[in-house]
Amino acid sequence: MTTSAWLMLAVTWSVITFFTVRFFLAVLRTPMRPGPDGEDDAG
Amino acid sequence: MASSQRWGTRVGLVLAMAGNAVGLGNFLRFPAQAVQNGGGAFLIPYLVSFLLMGIPLLWVEWAIGRHGGRFGHHSSPGMLDKLGPQRWLKYVGVFGLFTNLTIAAYYCYIESWTLAYVWHSITGTFREIAPTEFFPAYLGVTEGSMFAVPRQAFLWFLATLALNVWLLTRGLARGIELAAKIGMPLLLLFGAVLAVRGLLLSPGDPGVVQSPFVGLNFVWEPQMSGLLNPSTWLAAAGQVFFTLSVGMGSIHCYAAYVKHEQDIALNAAAAGWMNEFVEVILGGTILIPIATAYLGLELVQAATMGGSGFSLGFLTLPTLFNNWGWFAPIAGAMWFGLLFFAGITSSLAMGQPIVAFLEDELGLMHKRATLGFGAATLALGFVCVWLYPGGSFDEFDFWSGTFALVAFALGESIIFAWIFGMERGWEEITRGADMRVPEYFRFVIKYITPGFILLVFVGALIQPAAGWGEAFASLFTGGGWPLSPSSVIGRVLHVGDADYRWFDDSGGLTRAFVQDATRLLLTFVFIGIALLVRKAWRSPERRST
Numbered sequence: 118m119t120t121s122a123w124l125m126l127a128v129t130w131s132v133i134t135f136f137t138v139r140f141f142l143a144v145l146r147t148p149m150r151p152g153p154d155g156e157d158d159a160g
Numbered sequence: 161m162a163s164s165q166r167w168g169t170r171v172g173l174v175l176a177m178a179g180n181a182v183g184l185g186n187f188l189r190f191p192a193q194a195v196q197n198g199g200g201a202f203l204i205p206y207l208v209s210f211l212l213m214g215i216p217l218l219w220v221e222w223a224i225g226r227h228g229g230r231f232g233h234h235s236s237p238g239m240l241d242k243l244g245p246q247r248w249l250k251y252v253g254v255f256g257l258f259t260n261l262t263i264a265a266y267y268c269y270i271e272s273w274t275l276a277y278v279w280h281s282i283t284g285t286f287r288e289i290a291p292t293e294f295f296p297a298y299l300g301v302t303e304g305s306m307f308a309v310p311r312q313a314f315l316w317f318l319a320t321l322a323l324n325v326w327l328l329t330r331g332l333a334r335g336i337e338l339a340a341k342i343g344m345p346l347l348l349l350f351g352a353v354l355a356v357r358g359l360l361l362s363p364g365d366p367g368v369v370q371s372p373f374v375g376l377n378f379v380w381e382p383q384m385s386g387l388l389n390p391s392t393w394l395a396a397a398g399q400v401f402f403t404l405s406v407g408m409g410s411i412h413c414y415a416a417y418v419k420h421e422q423d424i425a426l427n428a429a430a431a432g433w434m435n436e437f438v439e440v441i442l443g444g445t446i447l448i449p450i451a452t453a454y455l456g457l458e459l460v461q462a463a464t465m466g467g468s469g470f471s472l473g474f475l476t477l478p479t480l481f482n483n484w485g486w487f488a489p490i491a492g493a494m495w496f497g498l499l500f501f502a503g504i505t506s507s508l509a510m511g512q513p514i515v516a517f518l519e520d521e522l523g524l525m526h527k528r529a530t531l532g533f534g535a536a537t538l539a540l541g542f543v544c545v546w547l548y549p550g551g552s553f554d555e556f557d558f559w560s561g562t563f564a565l566v567a568f569a570l571g572e573s574i575i576f577a578w579i580f581g582m583e584r585g586w587e588e589i590t591r592g593a594d595m596r597v598p599e600y601f602r603f604v605i606k607y608i609t610p611g612f613i614l615l616v617f618v619g620a621l622i623q624p625a626a627g628w629g630e631a632f633a634s635l636f637t638g639g640g641w642p643l644s645p646s647s648v649i650g651r652v653l654h655v656g657d658a659d660y661r662w663f664d665d666s667g668g669l670t671r672a673f674v675q676d677a678t679r680l681l682l683t684f685v686f687i688g689i690a691l692l693v694r695k696a697w698r699s700p701e702r703r704s705t
Contacts, residue, residue, distance in 0.1 A: 118373050122380040125200040129207070129380075130441055137437040140430035140595075141174070147594045149170040150422050 167417055168333030170427070175340040177414055177431035178438075179505025181405045182347065184270060186439040186502060188473045190399060191448045192464035194379050197395045198386025203440070205387065205396035210436065213612040214400045216605045217569060218432045219597070220576045221406060222424040223588040225415025234416040234516035236409040237693045240572070243580040250697060252575065254690045255568035256409020257517055261533075262560035262685060263408070264324075264510035265540035266553055271503035272313070272320035273298075273474065274496045281492025286478040295474055301549045314545050321541065324504065325534035328511045329527055332417060336508045343501035350498040351442035354491065357484070358450040367483040368453045375452025375460060379444050390628040394619040395467065397612055402562075403439055404432060407569030410509035413516055425593035438502075446495075447472055454480045473499070511537070521696035543681065550674030559682050563648055566617045573610045582606050623647035 118126075167173040194202045228239025236256025240249045276298070280286060285294065296302050300310030327335040361372050386392040405411065415424060451460045451472050463472050473495075481491040511533050518529035544553045576585050582602055590597050624631030625642040635641050643649060645656035654660045654672065662673040 118377040119381055121382055122200060122377045125203065125382050126376070126380040129203050132207075133433065133436050133440055136429075137433040140426060140433050143426055143594065144170055144174050144430045147170075147423070147426070150419075150592060 165332045165417055166419075168337050172333065172337035172341055173414070173418070174427055174430045174434070175344045176336050176505070176509070177411065177427065178434040179340040179344050179501075180410055180414065180509035181403065181431060181435035181506075182344070182438045182502050183403070183405065183506040184274075184473075184499050184502055185399075185403055186435070186443040187351075187447060187499060188469040189467065190403065190439045190443045191379060191446075192469035192472075193395055193399050193467045194444060195448060195461060195464045196467050197392045198383040198389070199378055200380040200382035201384055201386035202392060202396055203380075204382075205393045206400060209393075209397040209400040209612065210432075212604055212608050213397060214404050214406070215429065215432055216601055216609040217406045217573065217613075218404060218411065218428040219425060219589045219601070220573060220585070220605060220609070221411040222415040222418075222428045223585060224572065224576060225412035226418045226420065226422075226424050227588050228412065229416030229418065230420050232520060234413050234520055235513045236412050236568075236572075237517070237696075238521060239412055239416065240575060241697075243575055246579065249575060249579070250693055251690055252568070252571045253409070254686065254693055255407075255564055255571070256412060257514060257689050257693075258686045259408045259560050259564045259568060260410055260510040260513045261536055261689070262540060262556055262564075262682060264507055264514075264533075264537050266544040266556040266561075267503065267507050267510065268321050268324060268537060269313075269317050269541055269544050269553070271500060271507055272316040274500040274503055275320055276312070276316040277474070277478070277496035278493050278500060281478065281481075281496060282489050284489060286492065287482060287488075291475045291478045299548050307546065308549075309546055310548075314542075317541060317545055318538075320504075321534060321537055324507050324511055324537075325530055327504075327508055328515055328530040328533065331526065332512075336512065339508060340505050343505050347498045347501040348438070348442070350494040350501075351438065351446065354450075354494055354498075355442060355445040357487070357491065358446055358453070361450070361453045365483070367480070369456050370452055372449035372453040374457055375449040376445065378452070378457055378460075379448055394616065394628075397616050398619075401566065401569070401613070401616060404435060405506065405509065407565035407567075407572070408510070409513050409568070413513040414509065416516070421592045423592045423594040425589060425597050426595040429595065447477070450480060451476060454483065517692075522692065523701075540681075540685070543678070547674050547678065550669075551671050552674055552678040555675055555678040556682070558646075558651065559679065563620065566613065566620060570610065570613045570617050573605075573613055577606045577610065621648045623650070 167176075224239050224243065228234070228242055231238065231242050233239050233242065235253070237250040237253030240253040243249055280294070298310060298313050300308050300313065327339050329335065330338070359372050359376070361368050363369070363371060401407065418424060418427070447469050448460060448464075451463070455463070455476070460472070463469075463476065477495060478492055481488045481495070484491050511530070514533040514536070515526070515529040518524040518532050519526060524532060540556075544556055547553070582605065585605065586602050622641065623644045623646065625644045631642055643653075643655050645651070647655075650656070657672065660672050662670055662676070664670050
């Protein structure tokens with residue numbers, strides 16, 4: 118592979134992996150807020 | 161009777177949303193699009209489109225969904241109805257039911273191919289019969305008739321649909337969420353194993369003619385001239401659009417089961433980026449490198465002409481796996497298994513909005529609603545199975561899976577930003593957010609995202625036969641606009657079909673007849689859903705509330 122292809126691959130993979138891991142870890146670490154009582158019946 | 165279902169866990173919700181987005185296109189369409197549109201240069205417009213159109217649209221759809229869920233609406237007509245006082249808004253939401261139902265019909269059929277291929281990979285069918293012979297016979301295109309029912313394909317379709325209906329019957333947490341929690345990790349595992357195995361191929365191995373890195377290089381080598389080509393940008397925006405499953409009404413539906421004060425911003429970003437991970441990192445590393453190793457780059461380029469890796473995935477790869485000895489059946493089962501998991505997590509997301517509509521707006525019990533979805537999908541899917549040789553499947557794919565999606569996304573993005581209003585819209589997106597949403601997305605959602613979708617929409621309407629540059633040159637020199645037969649207008653007008661007629665010389669029906677009949681059927685389905693919406697909104701029960 119050429120240097121420019123490796124560079125393109127490395128930058129793109131890094132950016133995508135960084136944001137995927139960052140957001141997914143945040144989802145795992147942040148518990149879902151409980152909704153107000155009776156919200157299930159709203160509407 | 162509004163559904164009172166909820167997601168079991170937050171991870172389950174994000175995996176289900178990511179599973180909704182991850183589909184066969186991640187592995188078959190993306191690499192082919194990248195190869196055909198400038199390799200590494202395609203990734204720049206692709207990522208720009210993801211940030212300016214994909215992520216904002218995800219937030220918009222999650223926001224519309226959670227807002228509608230607060231009022232007991234888990235399908236798009238009711239959700240859009242709550243975005244403004246205009247009575248016609250709910251009819252824009254008809255698109256969100258129409259696309260899900262009609263796409264589910266043919267998507268379940270494709271999904272059933274992957275399941276059948278898992279079976280045939282394990283039992284060694286492709287060691288005896290080449291997929292290039294097996295597949296046409298499986299689809300019934302060798303029967304010599306446009307109206308022959310391919311029995312094996314129909315049975316696999318029935319089994320796949322039954323599995324979908326059963327999972328939907330189990331509900332959100334025990335059905336959809338469970339499928340995502342099992343399917344997504346397995347998909348990632350299978351994808352990683354195949355990618356590593358493929359990249360370990362070397363020219364000394366049996367059958368290998370080139371290093372797989374030649375293929376990988378082709379996908380990633382930046383060709384900056386592509387950045388100045390409008391076709392590359394349109395292709396990239398189109399790919400982002402279709403890969404995220406936006407414009408369907410399924411994201412809205414899943415988000416409607418999120419409570420009013422719970423986060424949607426982080427959940428949407430996590431699901432969206434996970435889809436990108438699967439598409440770019442796994443999807444870009446399996447099909448093209450393996451196919452290049454065995455076929456050489458020139459044949460791969462020819463096989464992906466038109467921007468689809470379908471023939472490589474279904475016709476070529478099973479044969480190439482035969483070079484892998486004892487691992488061949490496992491590799492085949494993994495490849496089609498990952499496609500199956502990608503498919504079923506998406507088809508479940510198509511079924512749920514229909515089930516929710518039947519429950520919420522027409523008052524059906526959950527089990528009856530899922531059976532209703534199953535019956536409608538079976539009826540429409542049978543048309544795709546039966547009339548596949550006549551082109552019915554392609555018509556479903558184009559009008560439901562391409563045109564209607566873009567039309568709905570354009571409508572909803574304008575309604576959200578300009579009728580619901582950006583003040584309320586922004587408040588809806590950021591309420592309960594577990595991440596800071598950058599303020600400039602207000603501007604992006606109001607102006608840039610609808611503009612991007614409008615470009616994709618107009619691009620699909622008047623797609624030229626040659627490049628855009630040549631088309632404008634032809635227009636300005638008086639040669640007219642060279643309309644592509646695959647553009648929306650080109651399809652309506654049957655451009656390029658010199659012998660357009662419904663009956664052949666012997667009085668038999670032609671392919672053009674099947675195409676037009678399918679379009680008529682789809683139109684009736686759309687009108688039928690609109691009438692159901694009208695009936696639901698006129699019910700005495702609703703009037704009294």
